[in-house]
Amino acid sequence: MKNKNRLMENAIHGIFLMLGLITVGCVLLITVYLVISGIPAVREIGIFNFLFGKKWASTAAQPQYGILPFILTSIYGTAGAILVGVPIGFMTAVYLSKIAPPKVKTVIETAVSLLAGIPSVVYGLVGMMVLVPGIRIAFHIPDGASLLAAIIVLAIMILPSIIKVSLTALEAVPKEYEDASLALGATPIETYFRVSVPAAKSGIAAAVVLGVGRAIGEAMAIMMVAGNAPNMPKMFQSVRFLTTAVASEMSYAADGSLQKQALFSIALVLFLFIMLINAMLNFFLKRSKEK
Amino acid sequence: MKKFVTFIAISALALAAMTGCGKTESGTVSTDGSTSMEKVIGALGEAFEESNSGITFTYNPTGSGSGITAVAEGRCDIGLSSRNLKEEEKAQGLTETVLALDGIAVIVNPENPVNDLDLETIGKIYMGEITNWKDIGGNDLEIVLIGREAGSGTRDGFESITGTEDACQYRQELTSTGDVITTVAGNPAAIGYASLASVKETVKPLSVGGIVPSEETVKDGSYVVQRPFVLVTKSDTKLSAAAQKFFDYITSSEANEIISSAGAVPVN
Numbered sequence: 286m287k288n289k290n291r292l293m294e295n296a297i298h299g300i301f302l303m304l305g306l307i308t309v310g311c312v313l314l315i316t317v318y319l320v321i322s323g324i325p326a327v328r329e330i331g332i333f334n335f336l337f338g339k340k341w342a343s344t345a346a347q348p349q350y351g352i353l354p355f356i357l358t359s360i361y362g363t364a365g366a367i368l369v370g371v372p373i374g375f376m377t378a379v380y381l382s383k384i385a386p387p388k389v390k391t392v393i394e395t396a397v398s399l400l401a402g403i404p405s406v407v408y409g410l411v412g413m414m415v416l417v418p419g420i421r422i423a424f425h426i427p428d429g430a431s432l433l434a435a436i437i438v439l440a441i442m443i444l445p446s447i448i449k450v451s452l453t454a455l456e457a458v459p460k461e462y463e464d465a466s467l468a469l470g471a472t473p474i475e476t477y478f479r480v481s482v483p484a485a486k487s488g489i490a491a492a493v494v495l496g497v498g499r500a501i502g503e504a505m506a507i508m509m510v511a512g513n514a515p516n517m518p519k520m521f522q523s524v525r526f527l528t529t530a531v532a533s534e535m536s537y538a539a540d541g542s543l544q545k546q547a548l549f550s551i552a553l554v555l556f557l558f559i560m561l562i563n564a565m566l567n568f569f570l571k572r573s574k575e576k
Numbered sequence: 577m578k579k580f581v582t583f584i585a586i587s588a589l590a591l592a593a594m595t596g597c598g599k600t601e602s603g604t605v606s607t608d609g610s611t612s613m614e615k616v617i618g619a620l621g622e623a624f625e626e627s628n629s630g631i632t633f634t635y636n637p638t639g640s641g642s643g644i645t646a647v648a649e650g651r652c653d654i655g656l657s658s659r660n661l662k663e664e665e666k667a668q669g670l671t672e673t674v675l676a677l678d679g680i681a682v683i684v685n686p687e688n689p690v691n692d693l694d695l696e697t698i699g700k701i702y703m704g705e706i707t708n709w710k711d712i713g714g715n716d717l718e719i720v721l722i723g724r725e726a727g728s729g730t731r732d733g734f735e736s737i738t739g740t741e742d743a744c745q746y747r748q749e750l751t752s753t754g755d756v757i758t759t760v761a762g763n764p765a766a767i768g769y770a771s772l773a774s775v776k777e778t779v780k781p782l783s784v785g786g787i788v789p790s791e792e793t794v795k796d797g798s799y800v801v802q803r804p805f806v807l808v809t810k811s812d813t814k815l816s817a818a819a820q821k822f823f824d825y826i827t828s829s830e831a832n833e834i835i836s837s838a839g840a841v842p843v844n
Contacts (some may be wrong), residue, residue, distance in 0.1 A: 342726075342742060343726050343727075344726040344727055344742075345741075345742040346741070346742060413755075413758060413759070413762075414758070414762065417759075417762070418762050418763065421763065427717065427718040427719075427720045427747070427763075427765050428720040428747050428748065428763060428765070428766070429763075430747070430748050430759070508751060509755065512747060512748040512749070513725065513748060513749040513750065513751070514746050514747060514748060514749050523746075523747050523748050523749075525749075532751075533725045533749070533751045534725060534726055534727055536727075536751075537611060537639075537725070537726070537727030537728060538727060544727075
């Protein structure tokens with residue numbers, strides 16, 4: 286009887302282990318596939334020409350495969366979205382967790398959840414119909430499809446994840462910390478920013494990571510508002526991101542052509558970027574904890 | 577276990593879908609080539625399969641050049657090209673049959689007072705030599721060039737007709753006809769191009785050299801921004817029975833309605 290039980294236990298352990306390994310397997314599969322299909326084009330084009338080439342003309346008679354404009358655009362776009370989105374999201378989270386009356390809190394939290402549920406193509410569509418013409422009129426430029434439009438759309442898209450994760454972190458701060466601070470004569474606002482926020486630091490950093498991850502990986506919404514011309518990034522110029530570079534040409538690139546292989550290489554670069562960002566933030570999080 | 581079986585089944589399906597231009601056996605028609613013809617040939621293939629249940633139709637969207645090579649090497653029954661064959665290709669023993677014509681409309685915002693441009697001016701606009709609408713009879717607005725992404729059949733067709741290959745100074749490269757139309761409809765300074773069949777009232781198609789684009793002017797050749805959809809076959813080898821049946825069907829007047837509803841102008 287006991288033996289049978291143990292066998293059962295072991296079997297279930299085995300099944301759970303296998304289920305757990307599915308995720309690991311997927312990550313490995315994607316990594317290996319990307320590396321294998323991304324390397325040949327980089328070899329053929331030359332890593333320096335590929336990463337630092339300023340011109341992308343994949344279907345020209347003399348094709349050129351430089352992805353520096355895409356890399357810079359992705360970096361600027363993500364940084365811009367973080368600069369706009371993080372302060373708004375962070376302040377909203379502080380307000381919701383510490384100041385807002387319960388009714389207001391419920392309304393705002395519901396709105397945030399709804400915002401998170403909107404598909405990215407809808408963001409793109411609204412951006413295309415409202416934001417792009419709006420930017421054109423507001424700044425008196427010939428066309429509104431630009432890095433700025435992309436940054437605004439991305440900033441709105443990352444708001445829900447930043448608000449939700451920061452909110453959870455702020456609400457997890459023990460009440461005693463705040464009570465002690467208040468008892469020592471600090472004002473409520475001083476308490477929130479000097480006591481609660483530092484205590485929730487790692488959670489807020491995690492919120493920023495999530496924001497960066499979502500912003501750098503977004504393709505659909507960006508494709509509809511950024512214009513997609515492979516220019517070097519400028520605020521009011523049409524730009525192409527790493528994600529949109531892959532998405533917009535993949536459907537037409539012939540199998541086995543250098544163009545298709547180069548698109549895989551772009552995907553590989555994007556993948557490495559995301560890995561790098563994750564590793565960097567993990568490192569910072571760990572250090573702040575050790576302190 | 578069930579999962580595994582499903583996985584195998586899906587893989588098999590995926591593999592079957594990827595083989596595309598396989599070997600030609602009785603009962604299959606394989607086509608290979610132009611991505612622009614996807615809609616037309618897809619609709620025709622579907623209708624054909626419906627009335628000939630024993631015959632399987634396949635289409636491999638690789639591009640006009642690859643399609644011509646594939647038929648020359650005997651890797652498929654019928655090659656699909658959205659341009660006429662070159663002399664050297666005909667010399668390889670290939671025959672072209674025009675299936676349909678596809679008009680490309682040059683579109684602007686309805687607020688734009690410009691109604692007509694000639695081909696040369698359109699080329700100059702797209703190459704960035706003319707940058708303001710006031711130079712060609714419009715308002716004082718900087719021209720915003722809207723185009724399609726690299727590899728698109730419409731872009732390829734437009735650029736080769738206007739002689740602007742690889743020289744277009746696009747402001748926006750959009751990934752679908754619908755996006756081009758929406759963008760042009762929303763910007764009074766924009767100019768774009770789209771397949772004639774998809775043009776809606778939200779934008780204004782320009783006449784080119786005085787000729788208004790329409791099914792008639794495309795068909796009689798007076799509207800010049802157009803390209804043929806060509807079926808490429810080998811001159812010296814006979815098609816298999818199934819392929820011949822398909823070929824006869826799509827070049828008959830029966831297929832005209834399907835071709836029109838897929839957005840092209842039938843010629844047979």
